[in-house]
Amino acid sequence: MRSLDFAELRIPLTSIRTGQSEFNFETKNPELEPGVGRRFPDVIRIAAKVTTVGNDFLLDLQVNSLGEFNCDRCGTLFHQKIQGKIHTLFTFQADEADVEDDDVRLLERGTVEIDLQRDVIDALVLAVPAKTICQKSCKGLCPQCGVNLNEVTCQCKTEENDPRWDALRQLKPDN
Ligand SMILES: [Zn+2]
Numbered sequence: 001m002r003s004l005d006f007a008e009l010r011i012p013l014t015s016i017r018t019g020q021s022e023f024n025f026e027t028k029n030p031e032l033e034p035g036v037g038r039r040f041p042d043v044i045r046i047a048a049k050v051t052t053v054g055n056d057f058l059l060d061l062q063v064n065s066l067g068e069f070n071c072d073r074c075g076t077l078f079h080q081k082i083q084g085k086i087h088t089l090f091t092f093q094a095d096e097a098d099v100e101d102d103d104v105r106l107l108e109r110g111t112v113e114i115d116l117q118r119d120v121i122d123a124l125v126l127a128v129p130a131k132t133i134c135q136k137s138c139k140g141l142c143p144q145c146g147v148n149l150n151e152v153t154c155q156c157k158t159e160e161n162d163p164r165w166d167a168l169r170q171l172k173p174d175n
């Protein structure tokens, strides 16, 4: 498997045969958009299958890596395996790429390679679950004293545990 810098993730068009060609790379440290709130600090393994369709190129991309996330419930940093897949059609024909479609990408005239950077990031980010939870049984933080309830048991009584609060809440207007 070829090891490349993230910015070098490109497939020269001359290396794509008519029919199907496969490329395997590994890379590290993608530059994610700031504020994405997730990191992929480990090696990223990339399997790229390119199928020629007339003069176009259909890319089937599969990426595997380890995501680093903060648990949505307790805030703890944890790692989770991520596997993402994405399909993109690269075309020189402007009318095909005209549609507002992320799956179709226009290659400018004279382009000599397919750049994989954006698709690799998209595949990884799309594969991240909407909620990142360190473990199914994560108890989260105590809403009153803030301790991590996976590690400590506190003495706080939360409102939810006390049915008398429910009765009180019903008497008050919502805001
Ligand atoms: Zn957690």
Ligand SMILES: [Zn+2]
Residues within 6 Å of the ligand: 142, 143, 144, 145, 146, 147, 154, 155, 156
């Ligand atoms: Zn507490």
